[in-house]
Amino acid sequence: MTAPRPLSVAIIVGSTRDRRFGPTVAEWFAGEARRRPALGLDVVDLAESALPCVLAADDAGPSEVPHPVRKLGERLGRADAFVIVTPEYNRSFPASLKTAIDWFVDEWQAKPVGFVSYGGASGGLRAVEHLRQVFVELHAVTVRNTVSFHSCRDRFDDHGRPIDAVGCRAAADSLLDQLAWWAHALRNARAERPYAA
Secondary structure (H helix, E strand, O other), X not given: OOOOOOEEEEEEEOOOOOOOOHHHHHHHHHHHHOOOOOEEEEEEEHHHOOOOOOOOOOOOOHHHOOHHHHHHHHHHHHOOEEEEEEEOEOOEOOHHHHHHHXXXXXXXXXXXXXXXXXXXXXXXXXXXXXXXXHHHHOOOEEOXXXXXXXXXXXXXXXXXXXXXXXXXXXXXXXXXXXXXXXXHHHHHHHHHOOOOO
C-alpha cells in the first residue's frame, strides 16, 4: 500500500501594509506546520504577488487575466487546504486579502480554510468572522478552531516566537488537526466526483 501524497497547504499572508506584523505570525505558524511531514507548505505573501486591484470582467478570456493573477491561481489551485493569516483593520480584514479572494472562484471550492489572526483587543477574531461569510459564498469549508493573538506585538519575543509557546503550539495543533481532517475528506471527495457548485 502506498502512502498518500502530502497535503498541500497554502499559508496566505493577508496584509500588505508597511511594517506589518503578518510575516512574523506566518513564519511561526509555518514552523509549527512543518513539524508534520504529511503537510507540504506554500507560503503565499500577498505583498509579493503584485495583484491588480481592478478585477477582470466576468467574461474575460484567459489572455485578459494578468500574469500575477494566473501565477497565484496556479499556486492556489494546487493547494488542498488554506490557512489565512490576517490582521484586523477597522473590525474586518484587509482590502488586499479581499482582492486576492475575489480574483478566484474554482481555486477555493470544496477545500478547507483555517485562520490565524492577530490584532489588538479582539485578536483579529472579527476579521475571521467576516472571512467565514466570504468563504461560505465561495463553497469553501472553514474549520472551527483558530489561532488568535490579542495585542500581538506583546505576545512575541524578539526572535519572533510566541511567549506562551506551549499554549500557542496547542492552538496550532488543534487547527492543523481539523484542517488535515477536512483536507483529506474533501480531496478524496473531489477525486471521486466533481464538486457541484
